[in-house]
Amino acid sequence: MSDKGISIIDYGRGNLASVAQAVSFCGFAHRFVSCGAEFDDPSHVILPGVGAFPDGMKSLHDRDLVKPLTSFMEQGGRLLGVCLGMQLLFERGYEFEETEGLGFIRGSVRRIPTDTTAGGRMRKLPHIGWSPLAKVGLEDGLQMQVQSAITEQSQFYFVHSFFAEDVPTENLVAVTSSDGVTIPAIVARNNVVGVQFHPEKSGAAGLDLLRWFLQSQ
Amino acid sequence: MAQTRLIARLDVKGPRLVKGIHLEGFRFLGNPQEYAERYYREGIDELLYLDAVASLYGRESLIEVVRNTVRHVFVPITVGGGVRSVDDAAELLRAGADKIAVNTAAVRNPQLISDIARRFGSQCMVLSVDVRRRPTTSGEGVAWEVYVENGRDRTGMDAITWIREGIKLGAGELLLTSIDREGTTKGFDIDLMKAVSQEISIPLIASGGMGTSEHLIRVVKEGGVDAVAIAGVLHRNQLSLSEIRRDAVLNGVAVRMPDQTM
Numbered sequence: 445m446s447d448k449g450i451s452i453i454d455y456g457r458g459n460l461a462s463v464a465q466a467v468s469f470c471g472f473a474h475r476f477v478s479c480g481a482e483f484d485d486p487s488h489v490i491l492p493g494v495g496a497f498p499d500g501m502k503s504l505h506d507r508d509l510v511k512p513l514t515s516f517m518e519q520g521g522r523l524l525g526v527c528l529g530m531q532l533l534f535e536r537g538y539e540f541e542e543t544e545g546l547g548f549i550r551g552s553v554r555r556i557p558t559d560t561t562a563g564g565r566m567r568k569l570p571h572i573g574w575s576p577l578a579k580v581g582l583e584d585g586l587q588m589q590v591q592s593a594i595t596e597q598s599q600f601y602f603v604h605s606f607f608a609e610d611v612p613t614e615n616l617v618a619v620t621s622s623d624g625v626t627i628p629a630i631v632a633r634n635n636v637v638g639v640q641f642h643p644e645k646s647g648a649a650g651l652d653l654l655r656w657f658l659q660s661q
Numbered sequence: 662m663a664q665t666r667l668i669a670r671l672d673v674k675g676p677r678l679v680k681g682i683h684l685e686g687f688r689f690l691g692n693p694q695e696y697a698e699r700y701y702r703e704g705i706d707e708l709l710y711l712d713a714v715a716s717l718y719g720r721e722s723l724i725e726v727v728r729n730t731v732r733h734v735f736v737p738i739t740v741g742g743g744v745r746s747v748d749d750a751a752e753l754l755r756a757g758a759d760k761i762a763v764n765t766a767a768v769r770n771p772q773l774i775s776d777i778a779r780r781f782g783s784q785c786m787v788l789s790v791d792v793r794r795r796p797t798t799s800g801e802g803v804a805w806e807v808y809v810e811n812g813r814d815r816t817g818m819d820a821i822t823w824i825r826e827g828i829k830l831g832a833g834e835l836l837l838t839s840i841d842r843e844g845t846t847k848g849f850d851i852d853l854m855k856a857v858s859q860e861i862s863i864p865l866i867a868s869g870g871m872g873t874s875e876h877l878i879r880v881v882k883e884g885g886v887d888a889v890a891i892a893g894v895l896h897r898n899q900l901s902l903s904e905i906r907r908d909a910v911l912n913g914v915a916v917r918m919p920d921q922t923m
Contacts, residue, residue: 495782558689570784574917603784
């Protein structure tokens with residue numbers, strides 16, 4: 445295993461403590477990276493995040509993190525985007541105003557629709573709670589590897605009001621459904637994995653996925 | 662049907678877990694972290710820590726409890742009790758909380774709800790509302806009045822009116838406690854939950870009154886709630902989570918069946 449280390453991106457968005465605790469619990473050391481200058485050839489990167497898309501992107505830009513993150517991903521670096529961190533991987537988001545994302549995976553981030561559900565009841569937002577995942581696609585490589593890290597009995601904790609749309613099938617690893625809407629739960633491209641749920645808050649199943657990522661070579 | 666979330670509610674006084682009736686008369690039960698870890702191992706969906714004293718001394722202990730809990734517990738934790746400012750919220754989030762519950766301070770300064778929601782996101786901002794039944798002005802039907810300061814002070818405000826305002830200001834979830842039912846183990850205030858769930862578009866957590874699985878089944882089916890907070894019956898080992906889950910599922914209430922390994 446590389447000793448270049450695990451970096452957790454601190455861009456002022458989200459509860460770093462939870463992610464850090466989970467990484468520690470899995471037995472890995474980590475360091476926080478809060479600006480481009482501190483980005484120093486890590487073996488693995490975790491991009492966490494809770495909050496709004498435009499705000500998140502602005503913070504990444506202000507901290508000179510966009511270029512290092514993009515280069516890292518393009519060169520095959522292993523990155524795990526969590527919740528907002530996953531959403532920022534896409535081309536654009538439509539929260540408040542249209543904002544360009546990191547553009548590593550094709551697709552857009554939009555608000556989960558709140559029109560009535562089949563039962564005539566308004567869909568509640570945020571989407572909060574545990575959901576099982578359905579594995580999709582039969583691609584080789586990373587998709588299959590990620591899928592081996594989860595079971596279809598496991599459930600993961602979601603809390604979000606926005607979701608990814610128009611994701612190419614080759615980047616879709618697993619989905620969940622909430623009140624009639626299909627939500628991309630795990631996406632992947634190259635060695636980059638994005639999860640809409642919070643693995644650091646999903647009990648044993650989440651820790652297993654996190655461990656899989658941290659151990660991946 | 663969406664799964665109903667099971668949330669363990671732990672009222673904390675200083676460093677200790679407590680339990681009262683109608684939000685007062687606390688008995689000391691022990692170390693909150695131990696209870697939290699047990700519930701985590703037994704597959705609880707979320708934890709809720711509420712500081713019952715909400716004094717400055719109480720906050721330091723609460724922060725310590727949160728910090729120690731997140732070392733071993735990896736499910737969402739909501740923390741509240743005496744949160745008066747965005748800085749208070751930030752401090753609890755830094756300690757490891759995922760969501761912040763605000764009650765009295767929101768009533769005194771409703772802008773706090775927007776401030777917290779804007780800074781940390783609506784999903785972090787749980788509006789906690791404690792209510793008691795009261796007669797309506799017309800004499801027909803039932804209404805509820807909002808109480809603050811851990812159930813001690815009346816506000817004269819109608820619960821549904823306040824809840825609507827709180828949601829407009831950016832609350833992402835509603836923790837609704839019936840003071841009348843709290844600690845009695847005689848069941849939830851179904852009328853309350855039904856009246857509120859019909860009005861709101863954010864998730865509703867019912868609190869106050871859980872005594873049997875039947876109470877949970879009723880409050881979900883008739884009250885339309887999204888989550889249920891359980892305190893005394895769990896702390897006193899009168900009901901187990903696996904019993905509650907089994908009874909729920911056998912009666913048409915979907916709940917998460919956790920992984921075997923923990």
